[in-house]
Amino acid sequence: MSGSDAHRTIETVWRMEAPRLIAGLARLTRDVGRAEELAQEALVAALKQWPEEGVPRNPAAWLMQVAKHRAADAARHEIMARRKQDEIGRDIDNERPAMPDIDEALDDEVGDDLLRLIFTACHPVLPKEARIALTLRLLGGLTTDEIARAFLVPEPTMAQRIVRAKKTLSEAKVPYEVPAGAELGARLASVLEVVYLIFNEGYSATTGEDWVRPGLCEEALRLGRILAARAPDEPEVHGLVALMELQASRLRARVGSDGEPILLLDQNRARWDRLLIGRGLAALELAQRLAGAAPGPYLLQAALAACHARARTADETDWKRIVALYTVLVRVTPSPIVELNRAVAVSMAEGPEAGLALVEALAGEPALKRYHLLPGVRGDLLAKLGRHREAAEAFEAAVALTQNARERALMQERAVKERAAGC
C-alpha cells in the first residue's frame, strides 16, 4: 500500500470507529472532551504503526487498547505528581483522582456506550445549538469548520460553542448513562429533537450549493437509524426515522432546474425515491405497532407524510385521512400552525368554504400574527371561491409578511392575478 493510500485507509477506519471509541472512553474517563482527545491520540498512534504492521484484524479493539493505556498513563502521572506533594506534607486523601479501572473497563461491556454518548451529547443542561454541535462532532465526526458552515456561523464561534458545551457537561457532573424510568421520556425527546433539527437544517437547504448542508439530512438519517437499532422498543424513535425517510424521499423533486422550490402537490412523483419510501413505510408500521393507541407527534407526522407517499398522483391523495391525522395531532401537540395545516387539509377534503371557516377562526391568534402563510392560505381559498378582490388583499398582506424572496415573488404574482381577475 502506498503511503497516502495507507493514510486514507487508516483515517477511514478511524472515522468508522471514532464514535464508539469516544463512547467507551467517555465511560472510562467520565469526560467527553478527554475521551475525544484520547481517541485522537489513538489515531496518531495508528497512523504511525499501521502502515508497517498493516491494519489490525480488530481495529476497534486496537484503538481502544491504546487509548486506555494513554488514559492510565496520564492518571498515573497525576498520582505521582500528587504523591510528590504528599511528601511535602499535604493531605491529599480527598484529592486523589479517580484511577480508571482498566481491568474492569476491558471486560465490562455493560449496556450500550454509544447510546450513553448520544444521551449525554443531547443533555438538556446544554442549550439546543450546543447539543446539535456536540452531536455532530462526537457522533457525526464532522469537523468544527463543517459544523460552522452547516449552520452558517463563523468557525471560531462554533469552536467556542463546542468547548463550552464540553465544559458545561463536566462542570454539571452529568452522569454518563442511559436514562431510565420517568426520566427517559423527556431525555429521549431531547435526543429526537436534536436529530430532527439537524435533518431540517439540511432539508431546508434548497439550492444545495454547499454540499455540507444537504449532507446533514444523510447524517440525521444515519443517527436516527443508529438510534432505532439501539432503542428498538421506542415508537417515537421509529416514528422520527419514518418521517425523515419519507421527507428525504422527496429531496430530488423539491427543487426545479433553476433552483426554484416546487410545492409537494406539484412535484414530479417519479422523482420520489421509492427505496426511501419503502423504508419509511416499514418504519412507520413498526412505530404504529409499538405505539398502539397512543401515537406520538413524530409518528403522526410520519403518518401524514405517508399519505402523500402512498398517493401515486396528487389527485389520489387521501385528504380525509390527512384531516383525521391532523385532528389527532392538534390534540397531541396543540399549535395554531398545526390548526392552519389542518384547515388546508379540510379545504382539500371538503371544499374551500369549509377550510376558509377554520382559517377565519384563527384570525386572532397572536402566534400567527406575523406568519405569512395565514394570509397566504386565506388568499388561496378566497381565490378558489372566486372572491378575487379579497384574495388579492390577502396575498398582498402575505407579501408584506414574508421574509423569503422567492416566496414573496410567488405571493406577489398571485396578488396581481387576483387583482386582474377581480376587475
Next chain:
Amino acid sequence: MRFMVMVKATQDSEAGAPPTQELLDAMMAYNEELVKAGIMKGGDGLQPSSKGARVQFDGTKRSVVDGPFAETKELVAGYWLWECASLDEAIAWVKRCPNPMPGPSEIEIRPLFELADFGEIVTPETAAQWDRLKAEAGGQG
C-alpha cells in the same frame, strides 16, 4: 413477487457518455408509468466501473482491485427493484422499456429471495435477523 431488473453495461455507459435528452425524457415517462402502476420499489444508475473497485476474499486476506473492469457486457449499469404479480408481468413491463442505451443493450430479470426460499437452513435466530432486516430495509418478509 419481487424482482431485480438490471440494465447491463455497454461501451457507452462505461465511457460515461451522457444520455440524450430524448432518452432522458423517454426514461422519465417510463419511470412515471412504473410508479403509477405501483410496481416501482427502487432504482439507481451505477457509475462506470472506472469509479468502482472489487474486493477479493481469500481466507483472511483481503485485496482491493480498482476498476475499470473489462467484461463490459456482464457489468451492471443500472437496476430497478419491482414488485409484480408474476414473472410474466415483469417481462411485459421490460418489453415496454425504451432502449436504455444508444445502441443494442440487454436487460436481465431475476426474482429475489424470500425467507421461505431458504427452507431448512433457517433457524429461529436467523429468521429473527431476517425479519429485523426486512423491517429495517423494507420489502416483503
Next chain:
Amino acid sequence: MRVMVLVKASKDSEAGVMPDPDVFAKMGVYNEELIKAGILLAAEGLHPTSKGLRMRFSGSERTITDGPFAETKELLAGFWLWQVKSFDEAVEWLKRAPFDGNTEIELRPVFEMEEFGEMVSPERRERKEHLRAEFEKRTG
C-alpha cells in the same frame, strides 16, 4: 453517498445449493452490524439465473433468452445498498464481510444528482461534482 455492493455468483449459488447454515448465521450478524452502523439501505439475494431471463434490445427488436447463463463468475447472486460518507468507507466495511475464500465482490458508486431525467447544465454539474468531492475528501 450511496454505494452498491454486488455479490457475484458461484457454482453453488447457481446450482441452488443453500448456503452453509453457519455462514448464513454469520451473514445475519454482519447485516446486523451494518444496520447498527446506520448504513444499510437494502440487502437482497437473487434466485439463480435458471429462474431468470435476459431481454436483448436492438432497434425495435426484443429477444428473450431464458437462463441459466454460463459466465458464473460474472453473474450476480445478491447485492447490498449502503449509505456511506465515502467510497473508502464502503470498501472498509466490505472487508469485514464473512465471505470465505474465492469470492470477489464489486463496489460501484451510484449516480446521485441525476437520474433518468434531470438535465443539468454541464457547468452546474461540474461545480456540484467538485463541491461533493471536496466534502468527501474532508469527511473521509
